[in-house]
Amino acid sequence: MFSVIKKTKALEAKIDEFLDTILKASMEFREGLKYYLNGDMEEFEKRSRLVDRLESNADNIRREVENRIYLEMLIPEARGDVLALLENSDNVLNAIADTIVEFSIERPKFPEDLKDQIENLADVSIEAVEEMVATVRSYFKNLTAVRDHLTKVMFYENESDKVGERIKRQVFTREDLHLCNKLQIRTFVVYLQEIADKAEDVGDRVAIYTMKRLV
Amino acid sequence: MGANDAANIFGTAVATRMVKFRTAAIIASLFVIIGAVISGAGAAKTLGHLGAINALGGSFTVALAAALTVAWMTKLGLPVSTTQAIVGAIIGWDLFTGYLIDTTALSKIVSTWVISPILSGIFAYFLFKLFRLLLKILKIHLLEVDLYTRFGLILIGAFGAYSLGANNIANVMGVFVPAHPFNDVNLFGIIRLTGTQQLFLLGGLAIACGIYTYSLRVMKTVGRDIFKLSPINALVVVLAESLVLFIFASESLERFLITHGLPAIPLVPVSSSQAVVGAVIGIGLARGGGRAINFGVLKKIAWGWVLTPLSAGIMSFFALFFMQNVFQQKVYEPVPYVISSKVLNRLEKENIEVEKLVTVEGRKFSNARRLKYYLRSRFGFSNKEIGIILKFSEVDTLIIDSFIAKKELDPDWFTPEQLKTLKSLHGTIFEHKWELSDTLQKLSPHWRFKPHSTKNILYNRDLKHKYNKLFFTFKKRNISPQNQRLSRK
Numbered sequence: 237m238f239s240v241i242k243k244t245k246a247l248e249a250k251i252d253e254f255l256d257t258i259l260k261a262s263m264e265f266r267e268g269l270k271y272y273l274n275g276d277m278e279e280f281e282k283r284s285r286l287v288d289r290l291e292s293n294a295d296n297i298r299r300e301v302e303n304r305i306y307l308e309m310l311i312p313e314a315r316g317d318v319l320a321l322l323e324n325s326d327n328v329l330n331a332i333a334d335t336i337v338e339f340s341i342e343r344p345k346f347p348e349d350l351k352d353q354i355e356n357l358a359d360v361s362i363e364a365v366e367e368m369v370a371t372v373r374s375y376f377k378n379l380t381a382v383r384d385h386l387t388k389v390m391f392y393e394n395e396s397d398k399v400g401e402r403i404k405r406q407v408f409t410r411e412d413l414h415l416c417n418k419l420q421i422r423t424f425v426v427y428l429q430e431i432a433d434k435a436e437d438v439g440d441r442v443a444i445y446t447m448k449r450l451v
Numbered sequence: 452m453g454a455n456d457a458a459n460i461f462g463t464a465v466a467t468r469m470v471k472f473r474t475a476a477i478i479a480s481l482f483v484i485i486g487a488v489i490s491g492a493g494a495a496k497t498l499g500h501l502g503a504i505n506a507l508g509g510s511f512t513v514a515l516a517a518a519l520t521v522a523w524m525t526k527l528g529l530p531v532s533t534t535q536a537i538v539g540a541i542i543g544w545d546l547f548t549g550y551l552i553d554t555t556a557l558s559k560i561v562s563t564w565v566i567s568p569i570l571s572g573i574f575a576y577f578l579f580k581l582f583r584l585l586l587k588i589l590k591i592h593l594l595e596v597d598l599y600t601r602f603g604l605i606l607i608g609a610f611g612a613y614s615l616g617a618n619n620i621a622n623v624m625g626v627f628v629p630a631h632p633f634n635d636v637n638l639f640g641i642i643r644l645t646g647t648q649q650l651f652l653l654g655g656l657a658i659a660c661g662i663y664t665y666s667l668r669v670m671k672t673v674g675r676d677i678f679k680l681s682p683i684n685a686l687v688v689v690l691a692e693s694l695v696l697f698i699f700a701s702e703s704l705e706r707f708l709i710t711h712g713l714p715a716i717p718l719v720p721v722s723s724s725q726a727v728v729g730a731v732i733g734i735g736l737a738r739g740g741g742r743a744i745n746f747g748v749l750k751k752i753a754w755g756w757v758l759t760p761l762s763a764g765i766m767s768f769f770a771l772f773f774m775q776n777v778f779q780q781k782v783y784e785p786v787p788y789v790i791s792s793k794v795l796n797r798l799e800k801e802n803i804e805v806e807k808l809v810t811v812e813g814r815k816f817s818n819a820r821r822l823k824y825y826l827r828s829r830f831g832f833s834n835k836e837i838g839i840i841l842k843f844s845e846v847d848t849l850i851i852d853s854f855i856a857k858k859e860l861d862p863d864w865f866t867p868e869q870l871k872t873l874k875s876l877h878g879t880i881f882e883h884k885w886e887l888s889d890t891l892q893k894l895s896p897h898w899r900f901k902p903h904s905t906k907n908i909l910y911n912r913d914l915k916h917k918y919n920k921l922f923f924t925f926k927k928r929n930i931s932p933q934n935q936r937l938s939r940k
Contacts, residue, residue, distance in 0.1 A: 310597055311593060376593045
């Protein structure tokens, strides 16, 4: 009996570790982007590699958790939900890692006066990811808190849409940029927005799964 | 029964894959047997009151009729109850043989059919609220909730199986109790099993077989098709159901209530299927108010109350007819009644107007219903008076044999004084039960009942059981089979 409880606690710790990894990667991403916008490419590349490593770490942890849930036939009712939740959270992390790699490859150039807004957009999107992680955590431990975190996820996602749209409108009304420049900036804005979008997807799932568990 | 009722207990757990079938089957079998042997007697007694089926052929036919009804109703998709089937079948036997139906026992049983789903609904309602509150306060991790639910399902499942064995063994083996051929045995000098307990052990083993062979499919149906429940809800349902089965089977709980001056709960076999349905409705109410009640289901239960006993009764009646006339099997021992001068004298003491009866002195009646009909139509006696007349005119020849007494009567139960008094009657023959009890009461204060009060209820009841044991023991070896009547009344 006690060994089973111990094993269960260990699995809980693994899930927490997975969520921690997402959180760490998203914060590294934000810091890396700041260095990029300030032109410190060496530090940026360091962060980029770190995010990449965290991403593959998270993949491993997720696979282990999924295997154990299936092999030990745990949570039969919520099994599908939990697995979907883990996969989708992992998608958010993948979007973060992909974005930072794109920055490293394409090295897009932003006009000085736009940099603040790009940074703001990244902040808002990462904020959404952080709240998403909190939402998932409360799904496991504290169902009543899910709603609060979920509301914040929605708010930040909405915010990232607005900020992104504003940037795009500004970019395309400018005379001092080539169309190819404008298109590249737009692509990166979309990348950043997508991070928040994916976080919202997870949030939406948690909302449904929570209802299932409440009844 | 093993398939059907065990499914009610472990069905949800197995179907939600919280508990493996093998685990469930082992636990269910084990605890059903334990429950049946240890505390199966309480509910069986009430059933015995309803009709003391006194020939093995009759027991067999009645049980068969009930089993066929259960199988048939299951096919129709009605929430069938073994309890109701067996009660109907026994009434069929009563009607066939002219045995008088004990209306108090019958109303006791029928009222619990209504009470048990309601009670289990109430239990489920509050348990559900409690569980939800606890989960909210304690903030347990999903995985741990899962783990504890699993343990809970196994633990409560074991408790449920125990209660099921205790409560429902009466349905399976109750009809054989007055007619079984087993004697008491000592196992290794430690465990003493009475004949009834051996009978129940046999029944428990049969149920265990049912669980292993048939119940997987039923469990899946119960768990998936009828109620789609989350594991925690399943836990609540099983707990509520087990509690209901337990309180209607526990002799110790009854004793506790009586000694504390509280109204006792009748020990009656209740239907586990209906307790489950009640519990599910209770959860529905706790979850979403009156909207959740499915009136179709309620209607089905109410139909079950009428249809199951009715069809079992009819089937039992005709099966008995065939058994007796086509297969030439004895399905009952006739119980004759006689209005002798001895009986009239005794009746005078009970304030019965015997003047009326003097004209029929010496007349014999082949069964209770004839006598009852005769008394009512001819003399206009009230039901209460008829009951008393029946009690004292019943013929049971008892031969007191101290060798048999030594072998059969437990010296730990009967006091030495009681046994001594009994021994002094060696070789005496009594024509009526009351003659024996009157004689014993005259001879020794240890055989006398104490004044009626809450304190003495248990003592008096125990003494009554001792008398019943005497009636049973000394009649069993009666030489003339015509007068043999193995009644536990």
